[in-house]
Amino acid sequence: MARQLALDTGVLIALEKAGSSQTVILQPDDNIGLSLIALAEYRAGIVCAQSEYRPRMQRFLDNFLSIVTLLPYDDDVLEHHVRLLAWTRQHGAPRGQNDLIIAATAAATGRTLLTFDKRAHFNDLPGVRAQLLS
Numbered sequence: 001m002a003r004q005l006a007l008d009t010g011v012l013i014a015l016e017k018a019g020s021s022q023t024v025i026l027q028p029d030d031n032i033g034l035s036l037i038a039l040a041e042y043r044a045g046i047v048c049a050q051s052e053y054r055p056r057m058q059r060f061l062d063n064f065l066s067i068v069t070l071l072p073y074d075d076d077v078l079e080h081h082v083r084l085l086a087w088t089r090q091h092g093a094p095r096g097q098n099d100l101i102i103a104a105t106a107a108a109t110g111r112t113l114l115t116f117d118k119r120a121h122f123n124d125l126p127g128v129r130a131q132l133l134s
Contacts, residue, residue, distance in 0.1 A: 002029040006071060006106035008115035009041040009098075011133065016060040025114070025133060033071045035105035037098050071105045080104035080127065087126055095120060103128045 005026075007015075012034070015025060026032065046057045071077075081104035088095050095103075099120045106113035106128060113122055113130040122130035 002031050003027065004031050004033070004109075004111045006033045006035060006102070006109065006111040006113045007038060007068075008102055008113060008117060008120075009038045010116040011114045012038060012042050012064070013045070014116065014133075015064070016057060032068045033105075033109060033111050034065075034068045035071045035077075035102050036073055037101045037105070039065075039070065041098060071109055071111075073101065073105070074108075076108040077101070077105050080108040083127070084125055093121075093124065095125075100125075103130075106130070 011025060018025070042061060046054055046061065049057060073081075081101055084095075084100045084104050084107075087093075088100070099117070099122075103113060103120075103122050103125050107125075111129075113128060114133060115122055115130055116133050118132060122128050123132075
């Protein structure tokens with residue numbers, strides 16, 4: 001059965017660095033989603049990278065975008081984002097703004113968020129399912 005996934009930016013970076021060994025992280029039948037904020041973070045990484053790495057990173061991104069679904073920041077994501085912002089404030093558990101948008105996007109689309117980020121504690125957020133990769 002295909003997994004419904006959303007990728008954190010760190011997973012996207014790991015996939016780019018892994019090259020052909022992507023199957024360590026992803027399975028062939030996975031339905032992969034990528035939030036626009038994760039895409040923006042990755043594209044900013046391309047802009048900031050040393051010039052010799054940029055073409056490889058851009059090729060990876062172009063190929064990757066042909067197999068993923070881009071997940072927009074729509075009304076459903078907005079509502080999840082509002083709830084996560086409120087929850088983090090009420091519980092004194094701040095998170096990075098982009099992390100909350102990525103988490104809200106995964107929750108709003110019913111996807112499991114794949115991440116390497118132990119510090120974000122995504123599974124502590126209400127309504128968010130995350131799988132911490134090592």
